[in-house]
Amino acid sequence: MNNLMLTNVVPPKMALSINKSSTVNLYSSALITFTFISVIGLLNFCQKANAAETPEKPAHLVSVESVKKEQVKPSIWLPANVISRKNAPISAEQTGQLLWIEDVGSQVKKGQLLAQIDDRHLKLQLAGQRAEVKQHQADVDYLTGQKARFLKLREKNNSALSEFERVNKDLTIAINEVAALNISVEQTLLSLEKTTIRAPFTGNISQRFAHVGELISVGRSLVQLIDTKNLDIKIAAPISIAPFLQRGSKVMVKWNKTLLELPVRTWSQAGDQASRTFDVRLAADGIAMLAGTAVTVSLPKQAPIEAILVPRDALMLRENETYVLTIDADQQAQKVAVLVGQGVKNWVSVTGALSVNDSVVVRGGERLQSGEKVRFMNDQKEEVIAKVNL
Known part of the structure; x- marks a missing residue:
C-alpha cells in the first residue's frame, strides 16, 4: 500500500511545470478572445461610421400629368x-468614251453636271453639216437672183416660160435642202448637249454604275440619283x-x-x-x-372608341419595351409597361395597367428607375397625393 501511494505522488518539479503550462494556456486563450471581441467591435464601429457618412440619395425632380380617357380610333x-x-437611274443618251462622272455621296442640284462623254466626233460632224448648209445656201442665193432676172425678162416677154419654171423649181429644191441640213445641225447640237448628263432634280448620288474611260452606249445607266428631301x-x-x-x-x-x-x-x-x-x-x-x-x-x-390617354412625353421608348412611370402614395416611381395606340395631338392612347387620374412622369424621367423617390415641380405634391388617395 505504501508503495502504491508513492507511485501516485507527483514529483514537485513536474507539478510546477504543469501549473506553469496551464497558466500560459489560459492567458493565451484570454488574449485571443479579447482580440476577437476588439476586432468585431472595431468592424461594427466602422460600419456605423460609414453609414453615418453616406448621405441619403436625393429624390428626383419630376413633373407629372394625369391620365385621362377620351374617344380615339383603335x-x-x-x-x-x-x-x-424621286429615285431614278440616270442613263446615257449618246455613245462615247466617259471622260468624267460625279462621285457617290455627292449632293447635286437640278441641272448640275453628273457625267461627261467625249463629244469630239459630234463637233466634227457639226462642222461638216454647217459647211454643207453654207454651200446649199449659196445655191439658194444664186437661184433667187436668177429668178428675179427671169421675172424682169418675162415682163418684157424676152424669155421662155420653161426657163423661168426650171429656175423656180431649182430654187425650191435648194431651199428645202438648206432646211433639211439645218434640221440635221439642230439634231447634232442636241446630241452634243446630251453628252453632258445633268441632274433632272436635286438629290444625292447613291450609286455609280460606270467608270472614267469606259465606252458608254446609249441607254447605259451611269448613276442612281435619289431625292433625299x-x-x-x-x-x-x-x-x-x-x-x-x-x-x-x-x-x-x-x-x-x-x-x-x-x-x-x-x-x-x-x-x-x-x-x-x-x-x-x-x-x-x-x-x-x-x-x-x-x-x-x-x-x-376601327371606328372610334374610348381609350386611356397619356401625354406623348410620358412614354419611355426602349429597344425591347415601351413604358410609363407612375407615382404611388409613397412618392416612388413605378414602371408600367404599355402598348401605344393612336395619337390625339399631344396625347397618345395606350393599353396597360393605368387608370384615369393616375399621375405619370412627363419631365425628369429619363434616368428615373422604378422604386426611386421623386419630388415634384411647381408644388404638384398635394395634387398627386390627393389623386393617389382617391
Missing part, C-alpha cells in the same frame, strides 16, 4: 419603310382598314426611340390579290431619315 401597328419620291413612308396595309383612312389625318410613327406624328399623303385605290394589302404613303418631308430606314406606323383599324 389602331394597328405595321412595319414600314422610308422611300424617296421629299420622302414618303410606305406601308403595306391590310385592305380591311381602307374605310378608316383620311387624307391629311396624322398618325403615329415610331422611329429611333422617337414618336413622330406624320400626315397620310395618299394611298393606292387597288389592293394586291395575293397579300390582300394596299400601299399607304405618309409624307415625311424634312425628316432626318435615310431612304430605306425601317419604321413602325400606327394606322386606324
Whole structure:
C-alpha cells in the first residue's frame, strides 16, 4: 500500500511545470478572445461610421400629368419603310468614251453636271453639216437672183416660160435642202448637249454604275440619283382598314426611340390579290431619315372608341419595351409597361395597367428607375397625393 501511494505522488518539479503550462494556456486563450471581441467591435464601429457618412440619395425632380380617357380610333401597328419620291437611274443618251462622272455621296442640284462623254466626233460632224448648209445656201442665193432676172425678162416677154419654171423649181429644191441640213445641225447640237448628263432634280448620288474611260452606249445607266428631301413612308396595309383612312389625318410613327406624328399623303385605290394589302404613303418631308430606314406606323383599324390617354412625353421608348412611370402614395416611381395606340395631338392612347387620374412622369424621367423617390415641380405634391388617395 505504501508503495502504491508513492507511485501516485507527483514529483514537485513536474507539478510546477504543469501549473506553469496551464497558466500560459489560459492567458493565451484570454488574449485571443479579447482580440476577437476588439476586432468585431472595431468592424461594427466602422460600419456605423460609414453609414453615418453616406448621405441619403436625393429624390428626383419630376413633373407629372394625369391620365385621362377620351374617344380615339383603335389602331394597328405595321412595319414600314422610308422611300424617296424621286429615285431614278440616270442613263446615257449618246455613245462615247466617259471622260468624267460625279462621285457617290455627292449632293447635286437640278441641272448640275453628273457625267461627261467625249463629244469630239459630234463637233466634227457639226462642222461638216454647217459647211454643207453654207454651200446649199449659196445655191439658194444664186437661184433667187436668177429668178428675179427671169421675172424682169418675162415682163418684157424676152424669155421662155420653161426657163423661168426650171429656175423656180431649182430654187425650191435648194431651199428645202438648206432646211433639211439645218434640221440635221439642230439634231447634232442636241446630241452634243446630251453628252453632258445633268441632274433632272436635286438629290444625292447613291450609286455609280460606270467608270472614267469606259465606252458608254446609249441607254447605259451611269448613276442612281435619289431625292433625299421629299420622302414618303410606305406601308403595306391590310385592305380591311381602307374605310378608316383620311387624307391629311396624322398618325403615329415610331422611329429611333422617337414618336413622330406624320400626315397620310395618299394611298393606292387597288389592293394586291395575293397579300390582300394596299400601299399607304405618309409624307415625311424634312425628316432626318435615310431612304430605306425601317419604321413602325400606327394606322386606324376601327371606328372610334374610348381609350386611356397619356401625354406623348410620358412614354419611355426602349429597344425591347415601351413604358410609363407612375407615382404611388409613397412618392416612388413605378414602371408600367404599355402598348401605344393612336395619337390625339399631344396625347397618345395606350393599353396597360393605368387608370384615369393616375399621375405619370412627363419631365425628369429619363434616368428615373422604378422604386426611386421623386419630388415634384411647381408644388404638384398635394395634387398627386390627393389623386393617389382617391
